Amino acid sequence: MRTSPGQGDVFGWTVLLITHSLVDVDMTNSVFDSIQCGPFKSDYHRTAVGQDFRSALSKYLERELLTQVTVGTACFKGSLVASYDEDRYCGPRSLVRDIYKLSVEFGSGQRKESLRKEIVYDANKNSFKPRREKKLLLWTLARQAQARAIEDLVKRVDAEQLPSANCPVCDTNLLITNEPAIFAVTCPTGCFQHDYHRDPKSGDFLHGHLFVREPE
Ligand SMILES: [Zn+2]
Secondary structure (H helix, E strand, O other), X not given: OOOOOOHHHHHHHHHHHHHHHXXXXXXXXXXXXXXXXXXXXXXXXXXXXXXHHHHHHHHHHHHHOHHHOOOOOOOEEEXXXXXXXXXXXXXXXXXXXXXXXXXXXXXXXXXXXXXXXXXXXXXXXXXXXXXXXXXOOOEOHHHXXXXXXXXXXXXXXXXXXXXXXXXXXXXXXXXXXXXXXXXXXXXXXXXXXXXXXXXXXXXXXXXXXXXXXXXX
């Protein structure tokens, strides 16, 4: 058995560390606590965005976003502003005063996963939901790669006039429409629909759309 003069110190230090980690667990520090909220112009938002709002926001994003992150949370920044941040939009019967623009970003450079969406706060329930979508979808590396694969394939189908091609997501044979005024590539199982309109005479690109199915 070893007795050293330093043992008491070591013991004291250990206790200190344990206490510290218990405090951390108690406060449930969240990566989302660092989101920059505001500044707000209206009194309504300056009052609304308090401690309850902030902790509900962190909990909401932990539940909805954290499981989607694949680049880690060490490099994170986020901000939240009101979509309609003027007192004239914030009357008692306003339908827009609780809409916020959320912007978050994980990782950096080529390995960046991000989201910019509007979310709506429900003060009665102290909870949030997306304004338009069913759920918040992080633009993950996997989703970026998938969108690139779709774009590349559609370009090839057009440039090389391929009569048929398979979906890069589910490998089903794609539906291809190749007419003077419209070019469209669609996955019959619904992974994506890509189309663009072109000038029927010159063949010049006018405008296009890419719809990608939301995951369940
Ligand atoms: Zn498909």
